[in-house]
């Protein structure tokens with residue numbers, strides 16, 4: 001394809017969504033939406049993401065509350081922090097930053113979040129409803145919702161398309177597949193053990209790469225004219241950078257941009273959408289609450 005793929009600018013689309021959110025927040029009469037973040041431990045990446053979430057709340061005129069626990073915190077202490085936030089009426093959304101330290105049972109913590117405040121959409125009831133036909137979860141996980149929003153706002157018709165999702169994680173691969181099926185796409189979930197992975201990916205009109213391996217998807221894996229959403233965020237050593245590394249996706253961007261019709265960059269693609277969708281979910285929760293108060 002001459003000229004190469006059109007860039008799907010996640011940073012710009014996320015900014016547009018944050019403007020819509022701020023407008024919604026300022027139109028609310030009785031409630032200021034509040035997001036609670038819970039961070040266990042001091043992982044640098046997790047601390048950065050939580051800081052970005054708190055900053056985004058501020059930009060959208062929302063409140064944020066933060067609870068930090070040491071990585072030695074017990075499961076009971078984390079549960080207690082979540083329970084307090086469940087009871088706090090100024091909190092409309094609760095986000096427990098993942099991954100949790102290995103001694104903590106992730107499923108138990110995520111399912112202790114009140115379903116009405118589960119803005120990550122990871123509670124078994126919300127995920128269960130997403131996985132079923134004709135049921136509506138209160139919240140859809142943020143990164144999957146961000147992928148679908150990027151496609152829609154870029155004018156891509158999803159219905160009837162052949163989508164290959166690479167990766168089967170609870171955070172992205174599995175929920176994004178469910179969401180795309182609800183959008184009437186034909187979805188194949190591929191992963192690291194899929195036989196002839198390049199051959200499977202080559203069938204796709206839309207590729208969602210969420211496997212967590214630097215630049216794994218090569219130019220000769222993709223169909224000419226396809227659309228590529230790269231969810232991967234991996235560090236690659238780069239001596240020309242002050243930090244000594246740069247971020248790359250799961251897709252070999254330079255090779256694939258020559259073949260695809262549209263592609264997301266890393267950084268600046270799906271990442272910013274994750275936070276925009278988190279705020280969207282939180283404001284939706286607060287608006288639901290405001291409607292209840294008005295009834």
Ligand SMILES: Nc1nc2c(c(=O)[nH]1)N[C@@H](CN(C=O)c1ccc(C(=O)N[C@@H](CCC(=O)O)C(=O)O)cc1)CN2
Nearest residue numbers: 049096097098099120142143267268269271272274275
């Ligand atoms: N409870 C959750 N934990 C995690 C989630 C999640 O949705 N809920 N997702 C990821 C991390 N994540 C948010 O928590 C996240 C990752 C990346 C970005 C982002 O904007 N990335 C930028 C690059 C940022 C950088 O320079 O490091 C980009 O891609 O442009 C936002 C949020 C795991 N945990």
Ligand SMILES: [Mg+2]
Nearest residue numbers: 025026028029
């Ligand atoms: Mg107001």
